[in-house]
Amino acid sequence: MKPSHIEHIGIAVKNLDEQIEYYQKVLGLTCYNVEEVADQKVKTAFFMVGETKIELLESTDPEGPIGKYIEKKGVGIHHIAFAVDKAQDFLDNADKNGVQLIDKTPRKGAEGLNIAFLHPKSTHGVLTEICENPNK
């Protein structure tokens, strides 16, 4: 049940193009994919750092989750995603330990992963995602 690695770190940004430039010029990373996730109302840009992705998230709708987050808290680190082998087992254990789940069963996320979110109220302020790679 232990996560194998940090799958990605999600960062809420206002302007994807400006941020891509910053991550490339200052951090020396390469953007390898830009993808729109319609049901999350975001446009995302991905960078690889070792085994972890940096996922920049620009809202496509002020009423979407990232739009609301920026309105309330400003831009910055939004969530951490842990890579797990069996997402459902992880969720069942979290539930048993009193964690409030945003997703009781995994759903499809960016890059074809099965994902689920734990509620930040139960995770001490850290919005936590788990990701299972169905092609692994």
Place this chain on the structure above:
Amino acid sequence: MKPSHIEHIGIAVKNLDEQIEYYQKVLGLTCYNVEEVADQKVKTAFFMVGETKIELLESTDPEGPIGKYIEKKGVGIHHIAFAVDKAQDFLDNADKNGVQLIDKTPRKGAEGLNIAFLHPKSTHGVLTEICENPNK
């Protein structure tokens, strides 16, 4: 100059012992070290996830950086640290690209690493640390 991996993710917490229990029980991670960093006025707990550490930070002084952060923003993800080979080269390049540096030269951080922080005003809300392992 490209970072090799995410060295750690720093998370500001109120109660280290409670949080250690959460990370062990719910996330299945193992705390391998608890360390006080006097000049940062924090007590830290470390967990390994793949090649990345989760570093929980409890303030030992309300006037310290983590105490002030929690007062202003609440608990949650505080910073990301990138592992780099040559911290000074990284800082020089960031400076050249107009990034405001908290540390113009690396200083000693937790676990004997040479560390430096970029100012979140220049990094679009993401407090960014770089770490160089002098024993590598």
